[in-house]
Amino acid sequence: MDLVLYHPEWGYYSRRGVAPGFREVGRGGDFFTSVSVGETYGLLLAHRITRIWETDFGRALPFVLVEQGGHDGRLARDILAGLREIGTPLIEGLEYRLVEPRPGLRKVLEDDLANNPVEGLRVIDSLEASRAPAGLFLCNELLDAFPVDLLVFTEGAWHERRVGWDGASARPDWVTAPLRPEWASFAALLGTDYPEGYQTELCPAVDAWMADAALLFERGFWWIIDYGHEQSDYYLPQRSTGTLRCYRGHRAGEDPFAHPGEQDLTAHVDFTRVEEAARREGLARSLFTDQHHFLIDAARPWLLSLEGKRPDAATAKRLRQFQTLTHPAMMGQQFKVMEFTRPRA
Numbered sequence: 001m002d003l004v005l006y007h008p009e010w011g012y013y014s015r016r017g018v019a020p021g022f023r024e025v026g027r028g029g030d031f032f033t034s035v036s037v038g039e040t041y042g043l044l045l046a047h048r049i050t051r052i053w054e055t056d057f058g059r060a061l062p063f064v065l066v067e068q069g070g071h072d073g074r075l076a077r078d079i080l081a082g083l084r085e086i087g088t089p090l091i092e093g094l095e096y097r098l099v100e101p102r103p104g105l106r107k108v109l110e111d112d113l114a115n116n117p118v119e120g121l122r123v124i125d126s127l128e129a130s131r132a133p134a135g136l137f138l139c140n141e142l143l144d145a146f147p148v149d150l151l152v153f154t155e156g157a158w159h160e161r162r163v164g165w166d167g168a169s170a171r172p173d174w175v176t177a178p179l180r181p182e183w184a185s186f187a188a189l190l191g192t193d194y195p196e197g198y199q200t201e202l203c204p205a206v207d208a209w210m211a212d213a214a215l216l217f218e219r220g221f222w223w224i225i226d227y228g229h230e231q232s233d234y235y236l237p238q239r240s241t242g243t244l245r246c247y248r249g250h251r252a253g254e255d256p257f258a259h260p261g262e263q264d265l266t267a268h269v270d271f272t273r274v275e276e277a278a279r280r281e282g283l284a285r286s287l288f289t290d291q292h293h294f295l296i297d298a299a300r301p302w303l304l305s306l307e308g309k310r311p312d313a314a315t316a317k318r319l320r321q322f323q324t325l326t327h328p329a330m331m332g333q334q335f336k337v338m339e340f341t342r343p344r345a
């Protein structure tokens, strides 16, 4: 999964060997995200950031926003435009750090910024280099793009499903292997009450990533926005085929070996794992809700500002985006927001 998504030449998200630059997300791409719905997502996050800065940080500057997995920088631009529209003094002392560790993609972002500069926006190569005394971290659909390991329950025990090579058909294929010792305690936690052939996944990269992300701020907020579940739901015996999915041209597929480097691979986020990793690093969960509740709450000042006015075409467009983002049957319920803070010493 790591190779087909992130190989420096041919990976789905690198694609230097194909067409340098960022893949389109949205209508012309393989999948939609809240960012690709339109500018309203950034505007609503800007409202919520403004409130946090005012109430939790007493309007103190400097204040830093750090985003990882920000792809082509669209959300960064939308949030900064939203803050300017709100007219908050936060914008005067704010730095927005977009973390892009891959040199090729960082160069694309830097060139883009040189041609189309945005005040306060900088591209940084690592979380470590983005550290600041106070700020807010956010990532939208970053963790669902982390590589996962597959587990399969067969013959009364947990095994791993690894990638092997089928010489006859000359293509990669699954190989069932004994569970590696480091997953034994997780398998014990799951138990054995599963049907034969049950497949699921776990994402070991979350732990090291959180250890890094938690060091960003002495005082801060962390937002992890993604689709996923807590373990009590994620590992239900009824979810017998797991959550690993492939996306190409807005079609969901089940064959991760198809179209290597040309289809997205993704798995749902295990939010319990995220929370446990955060807690080990001294962070405390301050919120876990769905996007519907998170954005409706964030939207209050914006909706109040519209009250009693006939919406013009631009406002009507934003209201349609708002509906897509928040409607439970659209993006409102599927996406979750887990927020952490660092308790004062």
Ligand SMILES: C[S@@+](CC[C@H](N)C(=O)[O-])C[C@H]1O[C@@H](n2cnc3c(N)ncnc32)[C@H](O)[C@@H]1O
Residues within 6 Å of the ligand: 013, 025, 033, 034, 035, 036, 068, 069, 070, 071, 072, 099, 100, 101, 139, 140, 141, 142, 145, 146
């Ligand atoms: C599903 S896309 C989401 C893009 C964007 N945030 C959105 O919501 O439209 C996942 C993004 O995470 C990026 N990504 C994955 N691992 C990363 C890492 N370690 N650091 C920075 N970006 C990463 C991928 O390159 C890709 O742009």
